[in-house]
Amino acid sequence: MIEAVGLTKRYGAKTAVYNLSFQVRPGAVTGFLGPNGSGKSTTMRMILGLDEPTAGHVTVGGYPFGKLPNAPRQVGALLDAKAVHGGRSARQHLLCLAQLSGIPARRVDEVLGVVGLQNAARKRSKGFSLGMGQRLGIAAALLGDPQVLLFDEPVNGLDPEGILWVRNFMKQLASEGRTVFVSSHLMSEMALTADHLIVIGRGQLLADMNVKDFISYNSADFARVRTPEGDPGQREKLTAALSEAGGQVLPEQDGALRVTGLPLPRISDLAHKADVRLWELSPHQASLEEAYMRMTQGAVDYRSTIDERAALQQPQQPVPGAVPQGAPYGYAPGAQGQPVGFPPGTVLPGYAEPPAPPRQPHAPGGAMPSAPAAPAPPAAPATSAPAAAAAAMPPTAPPAAPAAPPAQPPAAPPAPADLTKSDTEDAR
Numbered sequence: 001m002i003e004a005v006g007l008t009k010r011y012g013a014k015t016a017v018y019n020l021s022f023q024v025r026p027g028a029v030t031g032f033l034g035p036n037g038s039g040k041s042t043t044m045r046m047i048l049g050l051d052e053p054t055a056g057h058v059t060v061g062g063y064p065f066g067k068l069p070n071a072p073r074q075v076g077a078l079l080d081a082k083a084v085h086g087g088r089s090a091r092q093h094l095l096c097l098a099q100l101s102g103i104p105a106r107r108v109d110e111v112l113g114v115v116g117l118q119n120a121a122r123k124r125s126k127g128f129s130l131g132m133g134q135r136l137g138i139a140a141a142l143l144g145d146p147q148v149l150l151f152d153e154p155v156n157g158l159d160p161e162g163i164l165w166v167r168n169f170m171k172q173l174a175s176e177g178r179t180v181f182v183s184s185h186l187m188s189e190m191a192l193t194a195d196h197l198i199v200i201g202r203g204q205l206l207a208d209m210n211v212k213d214f215i216s217y218n219s220a221d222f223a224r225v226r227t228p229e230g231d232p233g234q235r236e237k238l239t240a241a242l243s244e245a246g247g248q249v250l251p252e253q254d255g256a257l258r259v260t261g262l263p264l265p266r267i268s269d270l271a272h273k274a275d276v277r278l279w280e281l282s283p284h285q286a287s288l289e290e291a292y293m294r295m296t297q298g299a300v301d302y303r304s305t306i307d308e309r310a311a312l313q314q315p316q317q318p319v320p321g322a323v324p325q326g327a328p329y330g331y332a333p334g335a336q337g338q339p340v341g342f343p344p345g346t347v348l349p350g351y352a353e354p355p356a357p358p359r360q361p362h363a364p365g366g367a368m369p370s371a372p373a374a375p376a377p378p379a380a381p382a383t384s385a386p387a388a389a390a391a392a393m394p395p396t397a398p399p400a401a402p403a404a405p406p407a408q409p410p411a412a413p414p415a416p417a418d419l420t421k422s423d424t425e426d427a428r
């Protein structure tokens with residue numbers, strides 16, 4: 001199990017993660033969602049001991065990563081599939097990682113087979129496609145046969161067959177009782193893969209609940225109603241009748257109406273009473289994507305000037321339980337471990353960046369000490385050099401020691417001599 005408590009990370013004036021508490025349980029695929037820049041990678045790096053929290057702490061199986069006994073056999077991760085020495089073959093890359101972690105060489109061939117790279121094992125990784133690189137990263141994460149697996153955007157660049165494979169593979173890992181924590185921007189994929197979701201926005205927890213609940217908490221079911229084409233008067237009459245009865249009515253692009261707040265039989269009755277003929281009256285449930293868009297619309301940092309979310313930003317009635325406007329940064333609804341979410345249509349407050357407190361020194365374990373003594377945190381590594389190796393190798397120095405930054409594996413771990421004999425394209 002992964003457990004974060006009050007996890008906070010500041011980079012100078014920038015608060016990347018703020019007061020994040022959650023648990024990732026074994027036996028399920030937990031999706032980690034959030035808009036660009038919301039702090040997902042930073043959180044994953046803190047889990048892996050590659051970044052030190054400014055405050056709070058995170059443990060894997062009860063230990064901070066740096067104190068995990070035999071970490072490579074307990075935790076595997078794919079953070080950045082490109083973090084591979086391009087001159088090495090897939091097999092050489094994995095052999096290096098295996099040797100550094102005391103994992104027998106036969107496991108390398110096993111994981112190459114598992115990810116379907118057995119025929120490309122001796123090709124230099126610089127010739128790999130994006131999808132092949134992802135598979136290699138997944139293979140590296142699996143080397144130690146770990147119980148806890150973290151994947152940052154694992155389906156990035158995969159073709160449909162690869163995506164299906166990753167989906168089924170994640171589910172299989174979870175069904176074996178492992179803890180699987182996976183970030184993705186692909187909502188349709190998450191809807192099919194994840195059992196549970198942790199959603200963050202601007203570094204803060206927005207939701208911690210199963211997928212089904214997430215959709216029903218964050219999306220309003222609606223009815224689509226269509227009146228005869230070529231008779232706008234009918235449409236207007238119906239809009240007036242439904243609005244008067246308390247429904248919210250929005251025009252759809254194809255001329256239909258989207259109605260919330262009224263059950264289907266009532267819509268039918270009201271139409272009948274208003275003498276309006278209906279060509280369509282159908283129930284709809286929002287998708288995970290729409291639920292996600294609704295939830296995160298107030299926490300998006302980067303947005304096109306042509307933004308399709310505008311359609312979701314309809315005026316909303318105040319909703320009981322919604323995050324109050326002007327809620328302080330760090331507003332965290334719900335108790336830890338409990339479902340957290342906002343009711344359908346909640347517009348999140350456009351919360352401002354919290355003022356950065358005076359630079360705080362770090363204490364071992366990530367607690368915020370009161371004495372300003374310790375040096376500044378180590379710079380965050382670029383999303384892990386050999387990402388998988390990052391997880392496969394325990395830091396050489398505990399991450400809590402600020403003077404010795406959490407060691408990440410060297411960008412190009414020294415290859416054992418017997419692995420560097422060939423310089424041909426198909427390196428042996």
Ligand SMILES: Nc1ncnc2c1ncn2[C@@H]1O[C@H](COP(=O)(O)OP(=O)(O)OP(=O)(O)O)[C@@H](O)[C@H]1O
Nearest residue numbers: 011014016034035036037038039040041042043380
């Ligand atoms: N080493 C760093 N130094 C300064 N700021 C950083 C550093 N790493 C991350 N940040 C900032 O912290 C915030 C969170 O970044 P992070 O990469 O964790 O987000 P993310 O959710 O993974 O984004 P994406 O989905 O785009 O990958 C961003 O504003 C980012 O610019």
